[in-house]
Amino acid sequence: MTDDPGHTDTDAGAGADSPALPDLASAIAEAATVAGSAGLPSAAARTEASRLAATVAEPSAEAFEEWARETGSPVDADVFLSAARRGRRWRGAPTTLLDQLIAARSPLAGSYARALAQVCIVAAGLGTPNQRTLGNASAAAAAQLAAVAASDRLHDPQHSPAAPSDPITGEAAGAGSLAAEESPVRAFARRAPALLTEMLARIGRPQPHPTPIGSGSWLDLDSDLPLTPGAFDLTGTRAAEPAPVSGSVTSAPPAPDTQQVAAGDDPADDTRATRDRAAGTPEPASETAEAEADPRTVEELLAELDELVGLNTVKAEIHRQAAVLRVEGLRAEAGLNQPTITRHLVFVGNPGTGKTTVARLVAGIYKALGLLSKGHLVEVDRSELVAGYLGQTAIKTAEVVESAAGGVLFIDEAYSLTGDQYGQEAVDTLVKEMEDRRDDLVVIVAGYPMPMAVFVGQNPGLASRFRTTIDFVDYTDAELVQIFGLLAEGADYDLAPETSEAFAALVAAQQRGPTFGNARFARNCLEAAIGRHAWRLRDVESPSVQDLRLLLPEDLDLDSPGDEAVTVPSELVPEVEVVPEIDLVDFDSPTPAVGATTEKDQV
Numbered sequence: 001m002t003d004d005p006g007h008t009d010t011d012a013g014a015g016a017d018s019p020a021l022p023d024l025a026s027a028i029a030e031a032a033t034v035a036g037s038a039g040l041p042s043a044a045a046r047t048e049a050s051r052l053a054a055t056v057a058e059p060s061a062e063a064f065e066e067w068a069r070e071t072g073s074p075v076d077a078d079v080f081l082s083a084a085r086r087g088r089r090w091r092g093a094p095t096t097l098l099d100q101l102i103a104a105r106s107p108l109a110g111s112y113a114r115a116l117a118q119v120c121i122v123a124a125g126l127g128t129p130n131q132r133t134l135g136n137a138s139a140a141a142a143a144q145l146a147a148v149a150a151s152d153r154l155h156d157p158q159h160s161p162a163a164p165s166d167p168i169t170g171e172a173a174g175a176g177s178l179a180a181e182e183s184p185v186r187a188f189a190r191r192a193p194a195l196l197t198e199m200l201a202r203i204g205r206p207q208p209h210p211t212p213i214g215s216g217s218w219l220d221l222d223s224d225l226p227l228t229p230g231a232f233d234l235t236g237t238r239a240a241e242p243a244p245v246s247g248s249v250t251s252a253p254p255a256p257d258t259q260q261v262a263a264g265d266d267p268a269d270d271t272r273a274t275r276d277r278a279a280g281t282p283e284p285a286s287e288t289a290e291a292e293a294d295p296r297t298v299e300e301l302l303a304e305l306d307e308l309v310g311l312n313t314v315k316a317e318i319h320r321q322a323a324v325l326r327v328e329g330l331r332a333e334a335g336l337n338q339p340t341i342t343r344h345l346v347f348v349g350n351p352g353t354g355k356t357t358v359a360r361l362v363a364g365i366y367k368a369l370g371l372l373s374k375g376h377l378v379e380v381d382r383s384e385l386v387a388g389y390l391g392q393t394a395i396k397t398a399e400v401v402e403s404a405a406g407g408v409l410f411i412d413e414a415y416s417l418t419g420d421q422y423g424q425e426a427v428d429t430l431v432k433e434m435e436d437r438r439d440d441l442v443v444i445v446a447g448y449p450m451p452m453a454v455f456v457g458q459n460p461g462l463a464s465r466f467r468t469t470i471d472f473v474d475y476t477d478a479e480l481v482q483i484f485g486l487l488a489e490g491a492d493y494d495l496a497p498e499t500s501e502a503f504a505a506l507v508a509a510q511q512r513g514p515t516f517g518n519a520r521f522a523r524n525c526l527e528a529a530i531g532r533h534a535w536r537l538r539d540v541e542s543p544s545v546q547d548l549r550l551l552l553p554e555d556l557d558l559d560s561p562g563d564e565a566v567t568v569p570s571e572l573v574p575e576v577e578v579v580p581e582i583d584l585v586d587f588d589s590p591t592p593a594v595g596a597t598t599e600k601d602q603v
Contacts (some may be wrong), residue, residue, distance in 0.1 A: 022069035024053055028124045031115035038108040039096050045112075046071075048095050051087030052116060053123035056136045058084040062128030070126075091140045092523060102147055113148045117141035132379040135531025141493050248511050292482075298322060298368040309486070310479045311354055317470050318362065321345075325369050342467045343371065344434070346456060349472025352518030355446045356410060363408040366442055373440055374406035378576035382416040385426040393425040406440050414445035415455035415578040431461035448514065475518050477507045484522040491526065493533075494549045502553040529555040 022030070028049040035045030050071045057063035064080035073079055092101065095116060101109035117140075123136035129226075132479040296304075302322060305315055324341060332338055343366070347355040360377045367375025384400055387393045401409060417423035434443055445452065445466065455460050475483065479503045488495050495503075503525065510516065517524065537543050 021122055021125075022118070024067070024119070024122050024126065025072075027115070027119045028053070028071065031112065031119060034108055034112045034115050035097055038101055038106050038112065040100070045097055048087075048097055048117065049119045051083045052090050052095060052140060053087075053119050053126070054080055054083035054340040055085075055087035055091060056123040056140055057119050057126040057129075057133060058088075059132040059136065060124075060127035060129045062600075063129075064125045067123075090143065091136055091527065092142055092143055098144055098147065108150050113144040116144040130535070132528070132530075132531045134534035135527045135529075138530045138534065139491070139527045146490065248309065296364060298326070298365055301361055301364045301368060305358070307482050308354060308357070308594070310475050311472065314354070314358055314470055314472060317468075318358065318365070321362075321468070322369065323370060325366070329370055342465055343442050344465050344468075345442075345444045346452055346466045346469040347444055347472060348449040348452050348469060349446075350448070350474055350514055350516060350518060352516075352520035353472035353474060354519065355472050357410075358470075359408060359410045359444050359446070362444070364441070366408070372406055372408070372442065376404075376407035377410055379410040379412065380406035380409060381412045382423065382426075385411075385417065385430075386422045388422075390421065390425065393422050394429045397426045398433060401437065401441065403428065404441060405437055408442045408444055411443065411445045413447045414449040415447055418458065420457055427459055427462070431459075431465070434465055474516065475514060477504065480507050480519070480522050483519050484526060487523055487526050487549060491530070492549060493526075493530070493551050494546075495551055496553065498553045499556065501549050502556045506556060525556065532556075553575055 014087050028046055031049040032042040033044040036042040050073070053071070054067055057067055064077050065075055067073070067080055068075040098109065098112055098116065101112055120137045120141040124133050303321060305318055325343070328338055328341055345362070347359065349355055356379065363372065363375045363377045366372045378400070380400055385393070385397045387396045417426050434441065449471070481500060485495060485500060485505050506525065510521070529551050533551055536555065537547060540547060
């Protein structure tokens with residue numbers, strides 16, 4: 001995928017030559033304009049960009065007032081916090097509309113990613129920013145740009161592994177579309193020093209209120225803060241040569257020793273809207289978007305599974321499932337009798353152990369085997385299945401299943417459907433729909449081990465359909481250290497040797513329990529370190545590229561200088577939740593059919 005023709009970036013060398021940052025309203029308008037040019041709804045892009053800005057500025061005192069003025073929203077802290085929650089997953093993954101453009105291989109995907117990255121940078125200046133604001137901005141901008149860069153590396157036939165890699169972006173400098181035209185990641189990386197300098201200058205302005213940072217705030221990036229995986233290029237290709245990719249969609253997979261991070265189940269916001277990644281791509285972005293959404297072969301998808309850190313038992317079971325289903329397909333082609341093989345799965349494990357990452361791969365594998373027509377993943381929880389009145393739940397559940405037809409329906413915390421008549425109505429409808437669509441639907445239920453066993457066992461209709469349970473064990477300390485390194489590398493940061501040792505000590509000191517975040521803990525630590533790193537450079541007028549990339553042990557230190565307590569306006573402090581939110585991948589549906597745009601979801 002290449003960027004749109006004719007787009008150029010002003011070179012960002014000295015501060016005088018760098019383009020001035022626009023205000024937030026202008027940055028959001030630019031994102032909406034690019035989305036409209038790509039055939040996407042401009043209003044949806046405005047909402048998306050507004051939520052992204054809110055989640056970046058969430059830690060900044062009084063940010064909600066400026067955010068409201070810039071977005072035209074009510075000056076209401078609840079509205080701001082609601083938007084921030086709904087955009088929080090985009091700190092670690094491409095936005096819904098950007099994901100659609102990438103799936104359709106739209107030439108405007110790079111421009112839209114750049115526009116969203118600009119929104120992130122500008123939003124970091126709202127209110128009275130602090131180091132966590134900068135960490136949010138850096139992580140969210142990297143998530144948008146890295147998604148486009150990863151797609152470029154996958155699909156560009158000219159991306160030769162022999163070409164030298166750029167020291168910042170890791171992209172080949174050889175001939176081809178990426179060489180003839182500067183990629184969005186390269187352009188943003190080139191402008192980053194000037195943008196960071198300007199934002200640090202803004203943070204250095206006189207503050208009407210103190211903005212010290214500390215670990216006691218509800219805004220802290222601790223292990224319970226819902227953040228999503230997928231923020232960065234987790235293959236570590238920036239520092240190494242790009243994986244060989246030929247012009248064919250069935251090209252060989254990356255080398256088996258290159259590992260990725262199953263960064264864990266993406267946490268959800270209050271609505272946990274579903275996302276259909278393969279279907280429903282808006283026209284005229286691509287007439288064949290649905291067919292091209294995931295052209296990989298079974299071998300390539302299994303190779304990607306094998307590259308994930310840890311999860312050895314999970315990998316073995318998925319390989320076994322793929323082999324059994326392949327033989328079943330061959331027997332059907334040969335006209336032989338087919339045994340009844342249940343394809344539905346139960347995933348059990350603690351948060352952050354990669355359940356949704358693997359579910360997404362399973363969807364692709366089943367499609368590559370010809371068992372599913374689309375191979376997309378629709379993730380929901382109780383809120384998407386249960387309505388407020390008897391009789392409506394069946395309709396709502398049926399609509400969700402309809403959106404998942406041809407792919408995988410992933411139900412998180414499925415045991416939350418027990419205990420009342422509304423949830424039981426959803427279960428009964430689900431069982432009926434699973435039977436009616438048994439040839440083109442796979443359902444995966446996920447959650448903690450014991451509640452899942454009780455849930456399946458107490459519903460006979462489910463017990464006969466869910467016969468395979470896959471256990472996702474917690475990551476070891478060594479695996480978390482490896483994940484932390486890959487996340488940092490994918491975010492274009494370097495770790496000093498002492499930094500890796502400091503993180504290893506931090507992991508070893510953590511108490512492991514059912515709510516431990518696993519890979520999400522590593523991501524939270526990285527995002528917090530990114531914020532402290534930016535804060536450490538706030539007085540450096542012209543930081544070097546090495547300064548901008550190197551994370552030191554002090555960036556991991558919760559008690560580092562300047563890391564005092566956050567001052568948060570009392571009206572922004574939410575009520576304490578009795579039950580902590582369990583992490584789960586949150587995917588927006590590209591179509592408004594299921595849980596997408598309701599009146600209360602509007603920013």
